[in-house]
Amino acid sequence: MWSSAAASRLISTTLMFVTAIAAAAVTAPASHSQGDALEAVGNQIGSARIWVEQAKMAAVDEVPAVAEALGDCGKLYGEAEWMVEPLLGRGNISYSRDDAITWLSAALANHRSCVDGLGESGLTINAPDLTPSFAKALASYANPSAASTPSKAVSTGDQNSSIIENGGVLLTSWTATTSKADMVVAKDGSGTHRSIEEAVAAAAAAARAGRHKHRLVIYVKAGVYEERVEIPRHLRNLMMVGDGIDRTIVTGSRNVPDGSTTYNSATFGVSGDGFWARDITFENTAGPQKHQAVAMRANSDRALFYRCSFKGYQDTLFLHSLRQFYRDCRIYGTIDFIFGDASAVLQNCDIYIRNPMRHQANHVTAQGREDPNQNTGFSIHGCRVRPAPDLDRAFTGRTYLGRPWKEYSRTVVWQTDLDGIIHPKGWNEWRGSFALSTLYYAEYRNTGSGAATQGRVRWPGFHLLTTPQQVGDFTVSRFIQGDAWIPASGVPFWLDV
Numbered sequence: 001m002w003s004s005a006a007a008s009r010l011i012s013t014t015l016m017f018v019t020a021i022a023a024a025a026v027t028a029p030a031s032h033s034q035g036d037a038l039e040a041v042g043n044q045i046g047s048a049r050i051w052v053e054q055a056k057m058a059a060v061d062e063v064p065a066v067a068e069a070l071g072d073c074g075k076l077y078g079e080a081e082w083m084v085e086p087l088l089g090r091g092n093i094s095y096s097r098d099d100a101i102t103w104l105s106a107a108l109a110n111h112r113s114c115v116d117g118l119g120e121s122g123l124t125i126n127a128p129d130l131t132p133s134f135a136k137a138l139a140s141y142a143n144p145s146a147a148s149t150p151s152k153a154v155s156t157g158d159q160n161s162s163i164i165e166n167g168g169v170l171l172t173s174w175t176a177t178t179s180k181a182d183m184v185v186a187k188d189g190s191g192t193h194r195s196i197e198e199a200v201a202a203a204a205a206a207a208r209a210g211r212h213k214h215r216l217v218i219y220v221k222a223g224v225y226e227e228r229v230e231i232p233r234h235l236r237n238l239m240m241v242g243d244g245i246d247r248t249i250v251t252g253s254r255n256v257p258d259g260s261t262t263y264n265s266a267t268f269g270v271s272g273d274g275f276w277a278r279d280i281t282f283e284n285t286a287g288p289q290k291h292q293a294v295a296m297r298a299n300s301d302r303a304l305f306y307r308c309s310f311k312g313y314q315d316t317l318f319l320h321s322l323r324q325f326y327r328d329c330r331i332y333g334t335i336d337f338i339f340g341d342a343s344a345v346l347q348n349c350d351i352y353i354r355n356p357m358r359h360q361a362n363h364v365t366a367q368g369r370e371d372p373n374q375n376t377g378f379s380i381h382g383c384r385v386r387p388a389p390d391l392d393r394a395f396t397g398r399t400y401l402g403r404p405w406k407e408y409s410r411t412v413v414w415q416t417d418l419d420g421i422i423h424p425k426g427w428n429e430w431r432g433s434f435a436l437s438t439l440y441y442a443e444y445r446n447t448g449s450g451a452a453t454q455g456r457v458r459w460p461g462f463h464l465l466t467t468p469q470q471v472g473d474f475t476v477s478r479f480i481q482g483d484a485w486i487p488a489s490g491v492p493f494w495l496d497v
Contacts, residue, residue, distance in 0.1 A: 034140035038087050041137045044130050045084060045107065048114075049077045051128070065259045069121035072263050073114035079233055079271060079299075080107035098375070098481055101141050102343065105374040106299065106321035108134040109341040112370065112406075113320070117261035120292075131370070138373035170490035171276045171306055174217065174241055181219035181241075182212070188223075196220060196229050196240075196250060204235045215239050220280065222247040228254065231270040231300070238272055242280035245309040245330065255286040255293035262315060266297035273301040273322070276489055283311035288334055288357045294318045298342065302485045305329055312337060313354060319344045319378065323480040327491050332388055336366035338378065339405060343480050345379045347494060352388035353399050353421055363428060365402030367409040377410030377440070379474040382494065385450070386419040400428040404435035412474045414444035414465070417451075424455030427462065437461055444471045468497040 052073045083103040086093040095103075111130045173179075183199040184191030193199040196218070203216045215237045222243040229250060231238060242248025252267035254260045268282045275298070286293035295312040298305075301322035309330040310317045316333035319340035326346040331338060334356040338346075353362050364385060369376045385401070399421045402411050427441055439461035443453065453464055465471050475496050476482035486493050 034137075037133070037137040037140050038084065040133045041104070041107070041130070042081070042084050042088050044133050045077055045081045045111075048111070048128070048130065049074065049081065052077060052114075063121070065121040065261075066118075066123055068259070068264055069114075069117040069123065069261050072117045072261050076110035076114045076263075080110040082233065083107045083110075097141060097144060101138065101373070101375045102301065102322060104134065104138050104141070105341065105343075105371075105376050106301075108138070108371060108374065109299075109321040109368070109376075112341070112368070113263045117263055120256055120261050135371055135373070138371050142373045170488075171239060171241075171278050171304065172490035172492075174239070174278075176219055176221075176241075176243070179217075181217045182206075183216075183218045184221065185218065185225075186221040186223070187225070191219075191221060195227055196225050197227055200229060200231060200235070200238075203238060204232055207235045215274075215276075217241065220248045220250075224249045224251060226251055228252050228266075229268045231272045231275060233271040233273075235272040237274040239276040239278075240280065241278045244279045245281050245307065247281075248279060249281045249283060251283045251285055252295075253284060253286045253290075253293070255284070255290035257290050258286075262292045262294060262318070263297065263320075265292060265315075266294040266318060268295070269297040270300045270303065273303075275300040275303045276306070277304070277308055278306045279308070281309040281311060283309075284313075284316065286313070288313040288355070288360070291315075298322075298324055300324070304486065304489055304491060306489070306491045313356070315339055321376075323482075325476070325480060325482055325486055325491075325493065327493060333364075334362050335360060336363050336403070336405065338364060339366040339368065341368040341370070341374070341376045341406070342378075343376045345381060345474075345476050345480055345482065346383055347381050347476070349380075349383045351380075351383055351385045353386070353391060354388045355390070355392050355395060356397060359397075361397055361428065362399040363403050364400070365411050366405035366430075367402065367411045368406040369408040369410050370406040372408050372438070374408070377412070377474070377479070379479055380411070380413045380416055381474070382415050383413075384417045384419075385422065386417075387421050398423045398428075401426050402441065403428045403430045404439045404441075405430065407435045407438050408440070409435055410440040412440075412442045412444070412465075412471065413446060414442075414471050414474070416446050417448040418446050420449035422450030424452065426453075426456045427459075435461070442471070471497055 056070050185193050185196050185199045199218045206212050218240045220242045250268050254265040267284050282296040284293040284295040292315045295310050295316045297318040299320035303324045305326045307328045311332045314335040316337040319342035321342050324342050324344040329349045332352040334354050367378050400423055437460040442463040442465050444465035476493050477495050
């Protein structure tokens with residue numbers, strides 16, 4: 001509950017913010033050029049941050065869920081501002097058109113997460129809507145010939161990064177016996193730190209001080225680490241290696257019914273760009289009865305996960321935003337357990353269906369693209385979708401490849417082995433006819449007893465692809481520009497069809 005005074009103050013700050021948004025729209029030149037559109041987005045993100053700070057002051061102690069949601073909003077708008085700054089010519093940062101669209105798409109995802117979190121907290125006053133301004137900015141990049149060219153040299157390098165790409169460290173070849181780690185985590189005290197959070201704090205301090213010009217490495221010895229870990233935005237190019245799936249385990253049980261936001265329920269969250277992880281299990285043990293409970297939330301650009309496991313039920317793996325690659329991973333869940341608004345490619349992964357609550361249907365994906373000019377979506381390539389070992393043999397519920405979380409949801413499943421647990425429809429509605437004509441769902445050359453397409457949905461937005469050219473836009477090279485950044489890790493990948 002809000003006190004009447006607090007509610008009054010929040011209403012006042014909301015009205016002030018609405019006025020600021022309206023003023024920004026009025027003062028923007030009628031031409032709506034790219035520069036004007038970007039400037040409007042930047043101004044409105046700044047106004048949103050002010051609104052959040054004023055709303056925090058209006059919050060009362062009796063509503064911790066609202067305070068947490070507003071805390072998320074402050075972080076999310078701060079990161080959105082950071083993403084948009086290079087596009088406004090601030091800082092000595094070069095970027096490509098793909099970078100620009102990626103950053104704008106991520107900033108929009110941040111705004112949406114703020115709004116969604118406020119709704120989950122029970123806040124009844126609607127946050128102002130920034131999506132029209134984002135739509136104009138994204139539309140300005142829709143036509144490559146019409147998009148402005150950055151004044152600085154185009155670069156595929158990491159945003160704001162002065163750190164050497166990998167300093168000679170390969171994710172695939174690093175070993176505990178012969179390779180060096182900057183921090184070692186061990187519960188028995190045999191390392192430099194007893195918890196992952198302590199090691200991350202030390203790494204973050206080193207990054208802030210500029211003491212390292214190479215990729216920082218944290219080695220996490222075998223053990224069960226019951227903690228909540230957050231890799232901050234300024235801690236870029238961090239590599240974390242464990243002793244193997246189900247040997248090094250990071251676990252938690254935060255969830256929405258108990259007062260968290262979906263965004264903040266993550267056992268492990270990473271915002272720092274260029275994050276690499278190998279041989280670690282990330283899990284959320286809240287169970288299906290606790291609904292939204294995230295094991296991993298990734299909003300790191302050029303993030304890479306190799307031989308990792310993600311265990312949960314609803315909302316296990318939150319592919320929040322930016323470009324991500326998953327190789328040889330295991331993902332367990334029930335409802336919408338691969339979800340978010342990233343540009344993500346999953347290759348050679350095992351996707352496991354677990355027991356949902358009674359009368360619930362399983363949905364593997366719920367992609368959250370909400371603007372047609374965002375470059376986001378999920379590409380599931382060469383994977384396997386099958387029952388989890390612990391799935392009840394008497395399970396008779398329905399399992400679908402996905403459903404549209406947002407209006408322009410986009411997911412392609414290709415050259416993937418689909419078990420017969422997949423319903424013949426393949427895909428399911430979110431709510432009636434919502435998004436069925438605006439989404440983009442596609443399949444290409446899948447195999448297995450669940451791959452037959454005769455019974456698939458006949459929505460306007462569903463496509464059965466028949467040629468390599470049709471699926472080419474969803475390859476590592478074209479969808480996430482992975483040929484520019486994955487090779488440095490040594491992780492294997494299929495570049496094209």
